Amino acid sequence: MMRLAIFLPALLLNTSAxxxxxxxxxxxxxxxxxxxxxxxxxxxxxVRVGSLLHRLVIRPVESQTVLGRVVQVVRDxxxxxxxxxxxxxxxxxxxxxxxxxxxxxxxxxxxxxxxAYTPEQLRHLPTFTGAGTTPLxxxxxxRVGLAKPSH
Amino acid sequence: xxSPFRPAAPPDPAILDDxxxxxxxxxxxxxxxxxxxxxxxxxxxxxxVRRPASVxxxxxxxxxxxxxxxxxxxxxxxxxxxxxxxxxxxxxxxxAYYDVMKVKPVDGAKWRLELSGLIGDKRPWTVEQxxxxxxxTEIIKHVCVEGWDYIGQWSGVPFRAFLERVxxxxxxxxxxxxxxxxxxxxxxMASALHPQTLLATRYxxxxxxxxxxxxxxxxxxxxLGYKNPKWVTAIEVNNVRPDDMWDKPGYSWFAGL
Numbered sequence: 001m002m003r004l005a006i007f008l009p010a011l012l013l014n015t016s017a018x019x020x021x022x023x024x025x026x027x028x029x030x031x032x033x034x035x036x037x038x039x040x041x042x043x044x045x046x047v048r049v050g051s052l053l054h055r056l057v058i059r060p061v062e063s064q065t066v067l068g069r070v071v072q073v074v075r076d077x078x079x080x081x082x083x084x085x086x087x088x089x090x091x092x093x094x095x096x097x098x099x100x101x102x103x104x105x106x107x108x109x110x111x112x113x114x115x116a117y118t119p120e121q122l123r124h125l126p127t128f129t130g131a132g133t134t135p136l137x138x139x140x141x142x143r144v145g146l147a148k149p150s151h
Numbered sequence: 152x153x154s155p156f157r158p159a160a161p162p163d164p165a166i167l168d169d170x171x172x173x174x175x176x177x178x179x180x181x182x183x184x185x186x187x188x189x190x191x192x193x194x195x196x197x198x199x200v201r202r203p204a205s206v207x208x209x210x211x212x213x214x215x216x217x218x219x220x221x222x223x224x225x226x227x228x229x230x231x232x233x234x235x236x237x238x239x240x241x242x243x244x245x246x247a248y249y250d251v252m253k254v255k256p257v258d259g260a261k262w263r264l265e266l267s268g269l270i271g272d273k274r275p276w277t278v279e280q281x282x283x284x285x286x287x288t289e290i291i292k293h294v295c296v297e298g299w300d301y302i303g304q305w306s307g308v309p310f311r312a313f314l315e316r317v318x319x320x321x322x323x324x325x326x327x328x329x330x331x332x333x334x335x336x337x338x339x340m341a342s343a344l345h346p347q348t349l350l351a352t353r354y355x356x357x358x359x360x361x362x363x364x365x366x367x368x369x370x371x372x373x374x375l376g377y378k379n380p381k382w383v384t385a386i387e388v389n390n391v392r393p394d395d396m397w398d399k400p401g402y403s404w405f406a407g408l
Contacts, residue, residue: 041252043362045242109244109301146245146362149297 035103035116042106042145049073050138056111057085059119060150067114067122068095073102073142074133081142083112084128097128106147113147211401218405225407227341231372234290240301241355244293245362246376247332256361257331257382264367265385268327271318278366282352284308284316289347291372293379294408305370307351311344319388327393328369331382335394338371338378339405347372350383375406 030038052070059065072084082099089095104116114122136142245251263275288306314321321344327337342348351370352359359365364381371379377397387393398404 043245043251043254043360045360045362047242051241107242107245109299110240146242146251148246148250149299151297 035101038116039103039143039145042147044143044145045107046141047107047144048138049136049140049142052083052112052142052144053138057083057105058108058111058113060106060113060115060147062151064151068098070112071097073136073140074099074130075136077132081136082133085114087122087125098122098125099128099133100125102142102144106145108147108149112144113150115147207401214401214403218403221403221405221407222339222341225339225341225373225405227345231291231347231408234292234302236290236304238302239290239304239355241304242360243303243354243363244299244301246295247381249332251362254362255332257365257384259366262366262384264383265329266317266387267385268387268389269320269323270386270388273317278352281308281313281350281367285312286353287349289349289370289372291347291370293376295376296402296406303370304355305349305351306353307349307367307370309346310348310350310369311346313350314343314388323388324390325388325392327387327389327395328380328383329385329387329394330380331384334380334382335396336369336378336380337393337395337398337404338369338374340388342371342373342407345371345373373408375403375408377402378406 052073055070057067057070059067068085068087068089070083071086074082074084076082076099081102083102083105084097084099086095087098100114100117100122104114106113106115117125247254259278262278264277264281265275266273285308286306287309288304290302290304292300292302294300314326319326321340323340325337326340326343327335329335349370351364351368352366354360354363359368364383367383368381369379369383392404395404
């Protein structure tokens with residue numbers, strides 16, 4: 001029993017000290033590279049619009065700060081596909097919708113990351129009104145880039 | 152009261168003379184240091200924290216003990232939970248110890264699966280030959296040591312069937328994997344023969360994507376994610392434990408779920 005009491009805390013120490021990734025994954029695109037070029041380098045994968053809805057959107061940082069949730073995917077007047085995110089607030093209260101180009105985002109398993117905007121830039125994005133955009137149906141298939149976890 | 156352990160005839164004190172030099176060389180201060188750290192750091196089983204190497208050695212010893220216990224508890228016939236297709240995440244989650252932009256896709260036409268070690272027929276395999284073998288699909292959970300998980304649908308050749316087909320020595324202790332990106336991994340034979348262990352070539356309804364290990368990866372329901380090497384190029388059956396990339400930095404080698 002005594003021996004078990006000695007081993008158990010050490011077992012905990014042993015496992016809690018581990019972490020597999022050592023570099024952030026969702027790096028912003030290198031300067032001079034367009035968002036589309038950056039997505040092309042991230043092995044874009046086919047994904048249904050319906051499966052993007054309600055996903056958590058996080059910052060590509062170790063703390064995985066939650067930015068909001070996907071509420072809609074739209075095509076704007078120029079043909080750019082944008083992800084509408086209920087941004088900010090606290091526990092979903094007080095958030096406002098903002099739109100970011102889909103190529104500024106990456107898939108990270110069940111969540112998404114916004115990789116091409118700083119928190120400052122996101123704060124200054126206008127509130128999305130839907131004017132001049134067309135919502136994409138849930139069965140539309142898009143291509144979204146990948147990232148490795150940022151922790 | 153006389154101690155019941157006291158010998159009836161005490162030993163001859165002269166035997167101390169034979170070892171007097173050794174007794175002098177015992178450094179009393181070091182004994183006290185060791186005693187103190189043992190008292191203060193019972194969690195680290197008496198190692199001196201001023202010597203990181205000894206801390207590391209103690210932790211690795213505990214990890215190895217943990218691994219042996221996991222191997223002992225492993226039931227080769229117990230199946231991991233499976234899930235309905237509606238719960239499958241598509242596309243799957245990418246993970247590697249480097250960024251996705253550094254993934255180097257493997258040319259399936261030139262790819263060959265090399266075999267070595269205790270295997271009867273060591274002829275290399277092509278993608279087509281592997282796809283022609285009987286297939287099996289598993290909808291299982293991928294659990295990462297980092298704390299995340301997802302449910303995925305993997306199809307491919309049951310690894311047991313493959314090992315039997317190539318005449319591998321199934322009584323050997325280990326199976327090792329080498330990958331196109333330099334990754335290495337090794338597993339115990341019992342886990343290799345588990346019914347849900349696959350040499351996966353497909354995810355969902357599609358051929359495995361480049362970032363997820365095309366053309367061939369190992370997929371096991373019984374071990375953590377890092378024991379599922381992607382872009383496998385060579386398999387080795389051996390009684391000496393083959394290289395394993397995460398073994399050295401201190402990750403659990405058995406990594407059972």
